[in-house]
Amino acid sequence: MIRTTHPAPPPLEVDGFSVTLHTPNVSVRPVDRVTYSVEAGEVLAVVGESGSGKTILNMAPLDLLPVGVDADMAGSVRFEGRDLLKMTASELEAVRGSGIGVVFQDPLSALNPVRKVGRQLTEGIERNLRLTPAQSESRAAELLALVGLPDPKSRMQQYPHELSGGQRQRVGIAMGISGEPRLLIADEPTTALDVTVQAQIVELLKDLQKRMGMAIVIITHDFGVVSGLADKVAVMYAGRLSELGSVRDVLVGPAHPYTRGLLQSVPSLTVPMDTKFVGLPGQPPNLAHRIDGCAFAPRCAEVRADCRGHRPGLLSVPRSSPGHLAACPVVVNQNI
Ligand SMILES: Nc1ncnc2c1ncn2[C@@H]1O[C@H](COP(=O)(O)OP(=O)(O)OP(=O)(O)O)[C@@H](O)[C@H]1O
Ligand SMILES: [Mg+2]
Numbered sequence: 165m166i167r168t169t170h171p172a173p174p175p176l177e178v179d180g181f182s183v184t185l186h187t188p189n190v191s192v193r194p195v196d197r198v199t200y201s202v203e204a205g206e207v208l209a210v211v212g213e214s215g216s217g218k219t220i221l222n223m224a225p226l227d228l229l230p231v232g233v234d235a236d237m238a239g240s241v242r243f244e245g246r247d248l249l250k251m252t253a254s255e256l257e258a259v260r261g262s263g264i265g266v267v268f269q270d271p272l273s274a275l276n277p278v279r280k281v282g283r284q285l286t287e288g289i290e291r292n293l294r295l296t297p298a299q300s301e302s303r304a305a306e307l308l309a310l311v312g313l314p315d316p317k318s319r320m321q322q323y324p325h326e327l328s329g330g331q332r333q334r335v336g337i338a339m340g341i342s343g344e345p346r347l348l349i350a351d352e353p354t355t356a357l358d359v360t361v362q363a364q365i366v367e368l369l370k371d372l373q374k375r376m377g378m379a380i381v382i383i384t385h386d387f388g389v390v391s392g393l394a395d396k397v398a399v400m401y402a403g404r405l406s407e408l409g410s411v412r413d414v415l416v417g418p419a420h421p422y423t424r425g426l427l428q429s430v431p432s433l434t435v436p437m438d439t440k441f442v443g444l445p446g447q448p449p450n451l452a453h454r455i456d457g458c459a460f461a462p463r464c465a466e467v468r469a470d471c472r473g474h475r476p477g478l479l480s481v482p483r484s485s486p487g488h489l490a491a492c493p494v495v496v497n498q499n500i
Contacts, residue, residue, distance in 0.1 A: 172204070172244070173242065173244050173245030174201050174202060174203045174204065174244075174379075175202055175203070175204055175243065175244060175346055175347040175379040176201060176202040176241070176242070176243060176347055176379065176381065177201045177240075177241075177242040177245075178198055178199060178200050178201065178221075178225075178239075178240075178241050178242075179199050179239055179240045179241075179242070180197050180198075180199055180238070180239035180240070181195060181197070181198045181199070181221070181225070181237070181238070181239035181240065181241055182195055182196050182197055182198070182237065182238045182239055183195040183217075183220050183221070183224045183235050183236070183237050184235065184236045184237075185220070185229075185233055185234065185235050186234040186235070186236070187233075187234075190452045191452075192451040192452050193403055193451060194215075194217040194220040194221075194403050194451055195217045195220050195221045195224065195403050196217075196403040196404050197239065197404065198221060198239075198400075198403075198404065198405055199239075199405075199478075200396075200398055200405065200408055202347070202379050202380075202381060202396075203379065204346075204377055204379055205373060205374075205377045205378070205379060206379050206380075206395050206396065207369075207373060207379070207380040207381075207382065207393050207394045207395050207396070208379075208380070208381045208382070208394060208395070208396045208397070208398060209382050209383075209384055209389065209390040209393070209394035209396070209397045209398070209411070210222070210381060210382070210383045210384075210397075210398045210400060211383075211384060211385070211387075211390060211397060211398070211399055211400070211426065212399055212400030212401055212406075212426075213401075213426075213444070213448055215448055215451075216400040216401055216402060216403065216448060217400055217402075217403040217451075218351070218383045218400055219269055219351055219383065220235075221400070222349050222351060222381060222383060223266075223349075223351070224237060225237070225241035225248040225249060226248065226256065226259075226260055226264065226266065226349070227253065227256050228260075228266065228268075230273075237249050243259060243263060243264060243347065244263070244346070246259075261288070261291060261292045261343055262292040262343045262344075262345065263345060263346055263347065264345050264346075264347045264348075264349060265339075265340040265341055265342070265343055265344075265345030265347070265348045265349070266340055266348075266349050266350075266351075267336050267337050267339075267340035267341075267348070267349070267350040267351060267353045268336055268351055269351035269352045269355075269383070271329075271332040271333045271335065271336035272324065272332065274336045274339055274340075275324040275332065275335065275336070275339075276324075277323065277324055277325060278323070279323070280320065280321055280322065280323060281319060281320055281321075281322055281323070281324060281327065281335055282301070282304055282305075282319070282320025282321060283320075284339070285304040285307070285308070285320070285335070285338060285339055285342060286300040286301050286303075286304045287300075288339060288342050288343055289303050289304055289342050289343070292342070292343035292344075293342075293343065293344065301320075303342075304316075304320060304338070304342070305317055305320065307338040307341070307342055308320070308334070308335070308338050310338070310368055311334040311335075311337050311338045311365065311368060312334060312361055312364050312365070312368075313331060313334045313335065313338075319331070319335075329356045330356055330357050330358070330361065333353065333354075333355075333356050333357060334357075334361075334365075336353070337350070337353050337365060337368075340353075341372055341378075344376055344378075345378060346376075346377070346378060346379065347378065347379045347380075347381070348369070348372075348378055348379070348380045348381070349380075349381045350369070350380060350381070350382045350383070351383045352383050352384060352385065353365060353369075353382065354366070354384070354386065354389060355384075355385065355386075362386070362388075362389070363392075366389055366392045366393050369382070369393060370392075370393055380393070382394065387415070387427070390411060390415070391411060391415060394411050395410065395411060396408070396409065396410055396411065396487075397409065397410075397411055397414045397415070399414070399420065399422065399423050399426070401422050401448065401459060401460055402448055402449050402451060402455060402459035402460075403451060403459075404459070404475075404491065405478060405489075405491065406420045406422045406423065406460065406490065406491045406492070407419060407420040407422070407423045407478075407489065407490045407491070408478060408487070408488070408489045408490075409481070409484070409485065409487055409488035409489060410485060410487065410488065413481070413484050413485050413487075413488040414488070415427065417481075417484060417488075419481040419484070419488070419490035419492065419495055419496065420460075420490040420491065420492045420495065421460065421464045421465060421466050421492065421495065422444075422460045422463075422464075423490075425444040425463075426444070444463060445463060446462060446463040447463075449462070455475060456472065456473075456474075456475070457471055457472035457473055457474060457475055458471045458472070458475055458476055458491075458492070459475065460492075466494055466495065467494075468494055471494060476491045476492060476493050477491060478490065478491050479491070479492075479493060479496045480496070481496055482496065
């Protein structure tokens, strides 16, 4: 008998994924038919201006939207082959415990204000790694030291409000990686930290990714983090991917005018930490309004009449690697 061995499914496959949010007054679609995947041990950076849909894209499938936000989802988001959108609440909770770790953009949303930091951290460790309370406590202290929190043992006795923003952010990172997840979703984990600490956190994530083969999706505004940590970049604009490709292809040869705009101030791939996006002229569109044509057209220096006709999908960028895609027919065809 011949046995065929199937390769293990990748940690994350997002396929035609859309999210529509319903508020009392209006419905918006902050994520619109997004497709990408993350392989084992791979790091994907998601970049894009504020409001482009980065947090909703990553948190909605895990049922981690802010309380009171009513969302409809379509498409699929598979974790190791299993569609998160089809899971029951308890299945999702189990996956969030050990399979997928999450670092929240706002560290306070991960922390219970009325419980000591140490207890919150050790509970997860006990549950996910099946360690004894004593083992969990020393693991928690170890993790807090790893994320650069001074005097971890006494910090563990404190409540979240007794810590500074930067300290809470480090506790949030420790919580995200405490279950030794196979996939880490980190939403701007280094934003409130100073440059030296940012670099330490990037090193820590790199080390975990290498040691545990962890895949990472990191949302960031910082091109230093992208070039220091990521293998691939997804650029979001108004709820869609405007460009997707390897860090090298996207940072060295950005195809979409939007990516070029974001990268304007970045001189080379050896970008120092804390290299933030420069301001592009104009504003992203209001997602509550209908978008006809390319959403970037009103701000685009290379706009043509047909850009306003229909909203382009991702196309292969000529003379680049096969996985390098951009949603701009004007630029893509010009290059042929
Ligand atoms: N609580 C909410 N209620 C209604 N609409 C929301 C809510 N949160 C987000 N949105 C809509 O979804 C869009 C995307 O929001 P999201 O938080 O994903 O952006 P982001 O890219 O993470 O921005 P930032 O970089 O500021 O974190 C917003 O522009 C807004 O239209
Ligand atoms: Mg966000």
